[in-house]
């Protein structure tokens with residue numbers, strides 16, 4: 001396990017307990033995962049959909065299908081070198097995909113994740129002593145005020161029960177002169193329709209949601225190769241995700257259609273929270289829904305003292 005004392009300037013140690021868990025891999029092997037857990041994080045059931053996505057649906061050789069985030073950094077005008085020697089928080093780190101890209105550059109990274117995929121993150125990044133995995137909620141971070149140079153949260157705030165609380169917590173831990181970068185679902189017709197679908201599915205069991213997502217994926221990918229345009233139109237009209245292969249499509253539809261919370265946010269949401277120095281970047285993805293932006297990234301700069 002990492003040398004926790006080297007992270008003591010970042011974490012609220014009294015709230016954290018050490019966990020050691022033996023986990024089963026799909027191939028029958030086991031691994032031991034070591035991480036910290038926030039004693040105050042009780043309400044975890046709403047992230048079960050994500051646990052299933054990361055632990056059940058993602059193939060063992062996940063690195064082959066996992067998204068890389070270079071494109072996102074590039075769009076934000078960030079280079080990997082910007083993380084060099086920085087203290088970084090990855091809020092809602094999933095399986096640690098973004099952290100993994102910068103772990104050899106940053107001075108220290110704390111990865112906070114509420115779901116049980118924390119086990120996998122702890123395993124994936126176990127060899128990096130500058131990475132600390134914590135099972136906690138970004139709505140109530142067991143971290144010290146003003147302690148991180150860069151805080152980012154990719155695709156998480158809109159899935160939390162209270163995006164305002166998440167934003168104020170993430171902001172609390174940014175150092176003066178530091179920045180907070182969040183990627184969220186923007187407020188537009190497409191996303192609002194999708195939120196409505198999510199609402200109808202919200203009472204279904206996680207297993208049913210998984211089944212639904214897999215079925216949708218099979219259906220979308222069951223077509224001749226030259227049927228791409230038609231497939232995109234069907235996916236767009238159903239407000240679901242369409243990726244290049246069936247596994248990715250069904251994993252992404254867990255995010256798109258199944259999470260309990262599926263907020264859509266616009267720039268004014270951040271202004272109303274009192275943020276002033278805001279840089280926004282919109283992006284239209286491969287769906288090319290006419291005139292509709294498919295994601296919103298907001299960078300908030302904290303004034304230096």
Ligand SMILES: C[S@@+](CC[C@H](N)C(=O)[O-])C[C@H]1O[C@@H](n2cnc3c(N)ncnc32)[C@H](O)[C@@H]1O
Nearest residue numbers: 047050092093094114115137138154155156160
């Ligand atoms: C769409 S995934 C994004 C994961 C990762 N940031 C990425 O880009 O690969 C959303 C993640 O946020 C986590 N999550 C949801 N609510 C959370 C909360 N309140 N605190 C911490 N993590 C949360 C989910 O469990 C899930 O792993």
